[in-house]
Amino acid sequence: MSEQEKRTVSANDVVSLEYTLTVDGQVIDSSEGHGPIEYIQGQGQIILGLEKATYGMAVGESKEVVVPPAEAYGEADPNAFVEVPKSEFPPEIPLEVGTPLQLRDNQGQIFDATIAEIKEDSVVLNFNHPLAGKTLTFQVKVVGIRSATPEELEHGHVHHH
Numbered sequence: 001m002s003e004q005e006k007r008t009v010s011a012n013d014v015v016s017l018e019y020t021l022t023v024d025g026q027v028i029d030s031s032e033g034h035g036p037i038e039y040i041q042g043q044g045q046i047i048l049g050l051e052k053a054t055y056g057m058a059v060g061e062s063k064e065v066v067v068p069p070a071e072a073y074g075e076a077d078p079n080a081f082v083e084v085p086k087s088e089f090p091p092e093i094p095l096e097v098g099t100p101l102q103l104r105d106n107q108g109q110i111f112d113a114t115i116a117e118i119k120e121d122s123v124v125l126n127f128n129h130p131l132a133g134k135t136l137t138f139q140v141k142v143v144g145i146r147s148a149t150p151e152e153l154e155h156g157h158v159h160h161h
C-alpha cells in the first residue's frame with residue numbers, strides 16, 4: 001500500500017474533493033466538468049457540515065453527507081424580505097418568481113436578491129442567500145490528500161504549481 005492510499009484527511013491537509021450538490025432533489029452544482037475542488041482542511045474554506053464529515057476519509061473513499069441549514073448557509077432571515085413598488089422596477093427585468101437580481105446601493109455595494117413574490121402593485125425581494133434555509137446533500141469522493149505547505153497555511157489558500 002502506498003503512502004497516498006493510507007492517508008486520511010486531517011487538519012491542515014490540502015484535500016481534493018469531487019462533489020455533487022443536491023438540494024430539494026435537484027442537482028445544483030457538481031465538480032463534473034470543472035474538476036474537483038481543492039481546499040485546506042480545518043480553515044472553514046468549505047461548508048462547515050461538509051468539512052466536519054470529511055475528517056478521516058481516505059483517498060478513493062466516497063460518502064453522502066447531509067448538511068442541515070445551520071451548518072450550511074443558515075436559516076432564512078425573515079427580515080431580509082423587502083417589498084418594492086412595481087413602478088420602481090426596470091422594465092427589462094422579467095417579473096417572475098425566482099428571477100435573480102443584483103441591486104446597487106448608494107455606496108455602490110452590490111447585493112444579490114431573488115424575486116420571492118409578485119403582488120398587485122409591488123414585488124417582494126428576498127435578500128437571503130438562495131440556499132439559506134436549505135438542507136444540502138453532498139455526494140463526495142476524496143481524490144487527493146497532501147500536507148499544506150507552511151506558505152499555504154500562512155496565506156490561507158491552496159497554491160497550484
Ligand code: ZN
Nearest residue numbers: 152155157159
Ligand atoms: Zn498564496
